[in-house]
Amino acid sequence: MSRVHAFTDDALAADDAVELARRVAAREVSPAELAAAAVARAERVDPELHAVAASYDRPRRGAAGVFTGVPTYLKDNVDAAGLPTQNGSAAYRAPVAARDGAVARQLLSTGVTVLGKSRLPEFGLNASTEFDGAEACRNPWDPGYSVGASSGGAAALVAAGVVPIAHANDGGGSIRIPAACAGLVGLKPSRGRLVDAESRRFMPINLVGEGVVTRTVRDTAAFFAAAERHHRDPRMPAIGMVTGPARRRLRVGLLLDSPTGATVDAETRAAVELTASLLEDAGHRVDSAEMPVSPGFVGDFLRYYALLADLVTTTGPLALDRSWNTARADGLTRGLRAHHRRSLHRMPATLRRLRAVAGTYASWLTKHDVVVSPVLAHTTPRLGHLAPTVPFDELIDRLIGYVSFTPLHNVAGTPAISLPMGLSVAGLPIGVQLSAAYGDERTLLELAYLLESAHPFPVVHENMVAATTEPAPPRKTR
Template identity: 55%
Template sequence: MNKPVHAFTNDALGDDDATGIAELIRHRKLSALEVTEAAIARAQKVNSVLNAIEVPAFDAALYAANAPIGQAAFAGVPTFIKDNADLEGFPTRNGSRAFTAKIAAKHGDYTEQYLALGFNVLGKSSLPEFGFNASTEFAGEHPTRNPWNTDYSAGGSSGGSAALVAAGVVPIAHANDGGGSIRVPAACCGLVGLKPTRNRHRNNSSANSMPVNIVSEGVVTRSVRDTARFHAAMETVYKNPQLKPIGHVEGPSKKKLRIGLVIDSINGHATCAETRTVVEDTAKLLESLGHRVEAMPLPVPKSFIADFTLYWSMLAFLLGTFGRFVLAPDFDATKLDAFSRGLIDHYKKHILSTPMMLYRMYRSADLYAQVMKDYDAVLSPVLGHTVPKLGHLNPETPFETLFERLTEYVAFTPLNNAAGSPAISLPMGVSKAGLPIAVQFQAAHGDERTLLEIAFLLEAAKPFKKIMAS
């Protein structure tokens, strides 16, 4: 068994989370420069193995660390921005080699809100082409590797961010989620990954242009308190007036919850035995803590699988058709990887189903809300089986084979993207191969607070296993 690859050492970062580092900087026990230099050294130590940094910004980070940092919640804390969000002065490659990425003239709207919290950006993290795949792998290039075992996938699409946080390069990194892309890599890398409610934060332009916005922005972290503090701090910059504020969650609630339980998905594939055991053990733990856990019906029909697939394929088709207008004049759809091209072909074959698909995608939010009236949260797996080895989801795999594998693997996350509801991934177990196994909790629209309270409860009752310095 491969040993974990990590960057933890006795430097300014230590093994503190982002909240701890921010406090040390605020009280002048550390300087932003010390922390930045330590994070850069860590990145340089492990990235040649992990391949998680798409665009480094070390010089810019050092320059920023020498300037006054202000009093924002995470002032001076090093981070990475996922390379599908615009960061002024740097290219936005979207994980693709089908075009020459332009240098962003300004920050994206979400990036601007994110950076208002005081983060210092060390660079942009890797993702599979346009975030379409659930593993951060590329055609003809080295994949992003899982720091728990480099033979395995780091997940996707926020795989680079997850690998960097799990390996200890930075304590927190930007991620976003259009079908599971926060929760899947968090599950693979043993992190906390909260996909917030649709429109909880400012959206970047690509999400605003979607017929149904399935993308939510967020972070991956090593502690529940970092995730909670991040979302509370984001509300000091922007609050969606149509959503109940999350506020600052600092621990579990005393309320006894009614929690629905879903172990097998609607796609016809049974959840693997190891994952099933972790979910069942989590249910038993919740019951021992006084909560009620019961099996519940699935909130959407089986047609949801075909609908979400067609929508995903439609996004690929729109990129392939209009890429030279919205991305770069030299965009060449023939240079997209085989999986992206396969999605485009899939949409062309089923294009006449678009109107009804869009109707049902819109309707999924109402169906979800109706079912959630009876529950405070829903417990399920994040993934249909344990973390796969690299190559299992490689984009050059024949499309029909890869599509079937993704359907079996990414079985539980897309519903929340269509419905716009919040969901969180928590690392509650470890597989026989030594990699994390996560569970997912979902809640009603706008109720991230309940998810964070459950996360605090479970983190205290069964502390999450992390990669640590040996």
């Protein structure tokens, strides 16, 4: 195993975003020095990681804010003035955006310095940042492995130490999956918590939540508190600034069975059970939980994802650029388009069932305050396992056997967070998911602080000996 990282004794050091902002405010370091260090780090490791989609000639400074001077990247599926929005696709040539989209404006409002854009698989449809005819984005923990998706470039840059925080978004697990693969904190917020990209208004059901990936819980907490000052949804309580665990004792559901029928591998299961034991040791009550949706949810979600792929390919010349050519889209996009067209007659019932999931989930959460589960059914695979060049039916089977626990929260519109709670025998991070009721990100952040303190998260430039996740001790029965 050969890890790839950029951590060194420069202006960035190994500091998180909160500490870098403090140093800027104290005039210990300048935003220009931080940006220059991050650019140098990217130049050093990106030839191997392939995580950067585009770069500004001169870094863009945001307004004064919580993260003034902290360098970052935007994901290449939102508009930022002066850069193209390529969406990871080779099917068209994106024009340079004339203005910032709503998501870029929200990120810049926190004070960050944007260096450029991070890579994603074509339209964020895959669970690995791989391409047909281009280099895959690689995992800093071992470049032979997937770094997840769709925010794979963002995760690689943060895990490798290029920047401490990067924009990400999540339409089926696209914050949580790469966070799990790269050993990061990744919170998918409630639907409507932050501003949406302009394209979301055309979705029959908006699956996508905007956020970030970070190396520390406090960076994620500080970002959401800052973003709420830019946009505040009155339909849910404010998160506010979360600074540590709460004292209240919670009912925790332990979920290990997936609606896809996928078997959770032993290392992932051990990480989840360890997390449950840590929560129980802290005084929370842990009981078993069952997935609140039927096995038919898998087919419904796949049909809806296929609908979204078909919308992209059909509207490409108008919505993206006249250079759009469906024949140049990758095999997964084209396969999903065909899948949707074969099942058009089933879409009305599919949408009706998916819209009912939010109510079903809310009823389920009357039994639990939070649920702990895997993020993924097995540890991150080697590159090629989920490549878009794999025959469509085989690739879908592999995705269903891997992405088993995240889509529920996109459909229900509820928050969920991935935390790095272990390392596999191969030395790769294992993510554990905590999920809560609509609007209750605060509880997830409070528990994340608790777990970060009880079980410090692995970092790529430390823990150089591969570690196993030890089986958790037997939990008390209540």
